[in-house]
Amino acid sequence: MTDTSLASGVRPVSPRTREAQRVADDGTRYRDLNGNGRLDPYEDPRLDVDTRVDDLLARLSLEEKVGLLFHTVIEAGADGSVLEHPGAISKSPTTEVVTRKHLSHFNVHALDDARMAARWHNTLQAIAETTPHGIPVTISTDPRHAFIENAGVSFAAKAFSQWPEPLGLAALGDADLVRRFADVVRQEYTAVGIRAALHPTLDLATEPRWARQAGTFGQDPGLVTRLGVAYLEGLQGDSLGANSVACTTKHFPGGGPQKDGEDAHFPYGREQVYPGGRFADHLAPFPAAIAAGTAGIMPYYGMPVGLEVDGRPVDEVGFGYNRQVVTDLLRGELGYDGVVLTDWELVNDNHVGDQVLPARAWGVEHLDPHGRMELILHAGADQFGGEECVEILLDLVAAGRVSEARVDESARRLLAAKFRLGLFDDPYVDEDAAAVTVGRADFRDEGYRTQARSVTVLADDGRLPLARGLKVYAERVSAEAVARLGEQVDRPEDADVALVRLGAPFEPRSDLFLESWFHQGSLDFPPGLVSRLARVAAACPLVVDVVLDRPAVVTPLLDVASVLVGSYGTCDDALVDALTGTVAPEGRLPFDLPRSMDQVRAHGEDVPGYDDPLFPFGHGLTAPA
Template identity: 65%
Template sequence: MRIPESTTETGDVYRDLNGNGVLDPYENRSLSAEERTEDLLARLSLAEKAGLMFQTVIEVGPDGDLVQTAGRISKSPTGEVVLGKHLNHFNVHQIETARQAATWNNNLQELAEQTPHGIPVTISTDPRHAFVENAGVAFSAGPFSQWPEGLGLAALDDLDSVRRFADVARQEYVAVGIRAALHPQVDLATEPRWGRQAQTMGHDADRVAEFTAAYLDGFQTANLGPSSVACTTKHFPGGGPQKDGEDAHFPYGREQVYPGGRFDYHLKPFREAIARGTAAMMPYYGMPIDLELNGERIEEVGFGFNRQIVTGLLREELGYDGVVVTDWELVNDNHVGSQVLPARAWGVESLTPSQRMAKIVDAGCDQFGGEECVDLLIDLVERGVIEESRIDESVRRILLVKFRLGLFDNPYVDVEAAERLVGNAEFRRQGFEAQANSTTLLVNKNDCLPLASSISAYSENLSTEHLSEWAKPVESPQEADVAIVRLMAPFEPRDDLFLEAWFHQGSLDFPPGLVHRLSRIADRCPLILVVTLDRPAILTPLLPFTSALVADYGSSDAAVLAALTGKFPPRGRLPIEIPRSMDAVRASRADVPSDTEDPVFPLHFGLAL
């Protein structure tokens, strides 16, 4: 049952969150967020403070009910983590409908009112407005409006478009109760093989900084308030320069390198995020190798454990005093079914979970991502390893965000309104046009595009239903006036560690058999290739026989066809360069933008239709 609003004798309206029948300062809407935070902080037990310093995954029941068992990803029943461990920051994964999500939010907030001080829950999410489905990094749109991935937003090369996307996403998040975004991801995609490029905005640091400002403006608004979504900008100090492009989720990808000496280049978007008041920052898993800053050698441990990076650089040098939340599972191994993913405790693998936690706090982090082991933190304080005053510093930062978002005054949402707003026709139209417009025309021999209507078309990996709206689908290239083939950028499938199968890593070369087969299609009719770039692809072998070549960054078949026919012409510009060969990729420096020799298509390339 929800706590009703009460009115004092002087007419002040408040919610009696601790049930004492008195308007306490932290319940008083007329006071500042800072004043309310200080009052509540003084009232909290150590256990309540510890709970605030964790953010983990819990799952949504089919009808928005609370899941009171351990889930596929979540470790504990919802009631246990909210009432027993005092957690009130949760990352949500699968959402089927807006009604389900909004109902779940309201049920979760009612549960949170049963805690000693009624601290409301903050629900967070990874990106969920595009096409990537990867429980480790992002989710496809589902009931929300669908837009291109971050690379596609960058390809539009238009700040208003980025701001418009962020504003739409903000409205849809707020409608269902999601009040924290675990994005933007502003890493610079300088290593062409890196598997996390789709959600970045390219590798032009100056332009990415401008996109970051527009993105934060759209999500957070001018000041954090009841209509805002608090953003976690990631992954400080920039996760792009991974050795050999391997991802730091996994032990073989733990090393982050700077052979070109461009560490400061990767900081540019984060400097802009700080200037724009990002609510939180997230350090990456990566472990810097052979890095010196200001004449000081940086400890070779993951950034979340690194005091020189979090306290020395982020807090002291760059002046950031917002929340720092770690990336997921730095403390404990993650066991899911028969698979395991070791704790990303790079450089401190020999430490115990308790020792890792102490090092994270000492580094300057405020919140543990993907963990719920509050007992370890409480024990560290009780043993005097961590001072409670240090815990207070983090809790203060965390509570300030909750108060500024207005969650203490009303954490509930209107289920019917959420169903009307989320994924409405206008939002979907804007997302569709962005998908089509973000496509990038790379080759157009003999003005093959735009496609004429009423022709015969052979297709692969393209919906026949959408194709038939403007062309006659045929079964073979021999019958066709044109062939249209959609491809994903190449990758090497892996499936040993948990999450690994969802990451596209390894070589950027297409298999030779595929190249040969496509050339045979091109022998029979003009061939149009549409390549989805979640990473660059080595397109060189395809160029001799391709009549038209188009890149997309997450677009539906309907949006691709709208671009090919000129209904919504492609106007994208490459936010990354397209290397000529894997030899050029291997010879490039991981931290240096546009560093492959003689790229086939340079940064910002794109033809007009």
């Protein structure tokens, strides 16, 4: 199949778009988006972006401009229809939020089928075409090419090609591979109309209890920077164009050093701390991302505590509200002039089912929604993530608390991105091409091989690579994968080898929405589990894989396992290929593995690595083929 590369010109005109096409007297094709029968400057594909933005911005009503400043969740119908009622998480019927509230930026959730996803996207764009100036919709997504299913963070691949989590890419440390991965993501995203990525995540994995490490490139600032830039190059290209996916790099100025490893999605995890004085390490990847042209940047929820920058105390309010961070540091010192999108639900409490979740207004809980929105704009952000409360911003403008010029400032940045992506000239996609491109066989093969390669051999008594034709006792491994290794037996006593997969330990929590999806708390395996594995190991050699969505205290496993490996998003078949040497496991740890929870508790949340880890960053034994 021929790929439309980033270097190509304007994308081919789709059949649906031809219905809205007009031809000017000089033969220029354009979309008459406001229906006035003539070619206006903002509709003219020959003009530069600034000229088109200036023309359109002058035409828009205040309501249309305000709608641009909101970026909320949208859900698609399984049959490719739009949802004309509130969804499981989305708040409003689709037509209402597009035509009445004038929103045109949406974060899409479940997309199970490529053809239906493309159909839904085209239907949504057709609705947007009916608005007064036909502003096209920009669809964004959290990562959806790996394994973790968490509505607040990422989605499992399903129809898309499946690769390791970013930690697994970091375990291979290959910038060219990351660039290739991101290019595959770009091709699959654009095929279904996704033109904005709420990633990469350039936070440092310095606090081993933190729940979001799987989406990072590990603990080392240099590695994170190098792979982050490659990721941006693969998705965006040298500059935003008609075949790019616009990236929102997060979480400025570096999430991750959360007090006691608790996540800032939740009130008990709001504090971000720097006991080791390593703020500069966490900031380090972002100047490189800015130089690489990231289209957007997202500040984290975290509220800095006891932080000083350039000798000045930083206000103890969430980063999205923090003018010292967004305007003075990001826009001033670092010179960033792209879109700043807040993380989700900083303004209003969130109603999900029968739960009411407090707004993540850390440090400004005392402010009402109007006050929070005013402060976010004062801080320097352009868009409110997870919100659609346009009436609050209209109130603020009417009351003189926010000027229309301030709205224009952000609207200008947001419109410019849409023009650079070519959405005003052709936002539609081809359903047949989507069905062929998404999950293409070569993409899946590359993802599968990368899953196997990323496996990290932590300890091996010489048994790797495993022979085939063994009698295998297995736990948490599919029967199909075991059959590729040998004959499955029900008892360790009857086996030549035992193969057990374990998730990294965590403390289950489920009181608040999203909590059950976030793996937080202790990294210790339960003593009973270790004792049971010891009984297995007494009967036959034991091979253990620990799925490292975050570090684990694997110290007790060394006493019972003949082979210990770590993985970061690897299917059972790919694990077997790694263990047998069919695909050599090449992974190196992207973070230190601590010796004990005592070591973790004594460790500064912002400090990369330990003085004496059990296994250090970069450790890995490549098994001979």
